Amino acid sequence: MTRRILIIGGGFAGLWSALGAARVLDMESHASSNVEITLVSPKPELHVRPRLHEASPENMAVPFLPLLDAVDVKFIEGTVDCIHPTDHSVDITTTAGEKQSVSYDRLVLTSGSRLFRPPLPGLAEHAFAVDQIDDAVKLRKHLEGLASQPDTTARNTFVVVGGGFTGLEVATELPERLRAILGDSVRPRIVVIERSDAIGPDLGPGPRPAILEALEHLGIETRVGAGVVSVDATGVVTATGERIDAGTVIWTGGMVASSLTSQISPQLDRQGRLDVTPDLRVIGAKNVFGAGDVVRALTDDEDHYSLMSCQHALFMGRFAGHNVAADLLGLPTIEYRQPFYATCLDLGAWGAVYTEGWDRQVKLTHAEGKERKLLINTQWIYPPAADREQALAAGNPNITY
Template sequence: MVLRPRLYEPEPDLAKVALGRILDPIGVEHLRASVNTIDTDRRVVVAGGEEIGYDRLVLAAGSALVRPRHLPGKERLFDIDTLEAARRLADHLRGRENYSVVVVGAGFTGLEAATELAAHGRVPVDRRLRALPEVFVAGDTAAAPFDAEHTVMQACQHATPMGKVAGYNAAADLLGIPPRDFTPGPYVTCLDLGDAGGIFTRGWDRRVMAVGTDGKDIKQRINRAIHPPVDDASKILAAADRVHIELPFFPRTEEATTPEA
């Protein structure tokens, strides 16, 4: 598993967590395969030519950067969308000094245009993250309502709790117990600005709460906090139950920004 928010760091391999250290302790079987077909009528997914049946399906295929196909010089572009791409950039920069880098489209405008366009390919779901009677969708793939005005962002602060809620609801549905709503915490943004520190904002109007070293400190705490517990089943299951991130920098006092019930 790769924690994509950490891929901008100089050593992208730190973003890697061995999935077996989370799934093995809690008795979850993991099959590594690339799914190319989902047949919701027959309730099967096809991976590498093999059909795998399901009672409930949670779709969480994430998002992927759209690379320009006909741009002259595109072979010289780098990105940090995946671990392999981030490694390629890190290897390219390793040991170099006095280099210049041009970042294209990394501002909020570029970001919002990209996420807006990406939203066109997302699967609409209800507050329980259900798309079809037997299919739940989570993460960047899902266009879930945040509140009456907003759809969730393609961001780990939404993707992570959505995964937990979608998994819970798929199991609850099979067990005949009530599902739970997806109730995201207040929307925040936190950017690492290198030597200039960092910036942390709250709310959809992005009120600045911390800058400079304080902002950087929050970013680094987030980067540590998003690492899941491994090897210990009780800690792994307890983390699966926490759908809100409770940390000192994330006070839940501004309840006005939480979604309507």
């Protein structure tokens, strides 16, 4: 009788969970001949979300079927509508519109996160985003269409709501993108609005001087200490009552976990994430593991918890995949640990700032930081080649780089 490991989600955590599980089955081939791994995702491609602020977001999808085939992982192209933990099954709607019920012996939830969109007046109708490829393509088409519009102050004003990681990358990329669209004679006004009292609140004081230097160098304005309370077709209004007329408003107001988490457990953190044991098993759900943006996992022995980032999702996926397969085969699981933590913030033509440690000690800035960012974004976070040996090696949770 076939036993199934089902992985929900084809992002960084899901893809590397598949590699991690396949590696265990390969090593334990004598005991795993009746075990199959199935991954469910709306499309057979990895969306490289950390790069969606760039000029060609439609190119940020990496097909992964050849990789799954190389490690004998099955694929279902569809969306999970409902999880039934007590029955060990999920309801799926395929891209062809068919309804399926798929059973599992072990489940790995890696369904990711989505942009938090509060019910602000006008937000849904008038604000752009870079959360998903479709969002980013919509923004690209809008920006490219500006050249055919009358040269007005509103056309040339751009508001980025949110001064966190994504907001800063979006804002600092805009000058170069707009120069290519509108020409050198237009000086766009770009304003970043952050409701906290400082730009980059979650990044801390370490990289802030570099961030502020970059913003000044690029001519980007900031508003801190007051968020946006409404958006309309011609601009925004902040909590202080200031109105900024702008033809382009981009919302980057934080992330929340996939709503599927609530079908596993009602115990969620403020971002909708599940708590897990050290081996990434969902607390209260014996046969369910989780990885990536849907879980809050302890990363080290100093009480640091995972963030919604590909850095944590990718590594966590290896551990979740290893452990779900080991658990099904009756082998010991291992504790997820990821003590090394780094950030690399793209700051457009100024460069980038690279930090290490949870206190974010600045190690590289300007062109050196940009070189590191390019390495991360174009090589390190991409899947391995569709070669069985390389793919299985990439699923090793003991990789230290």
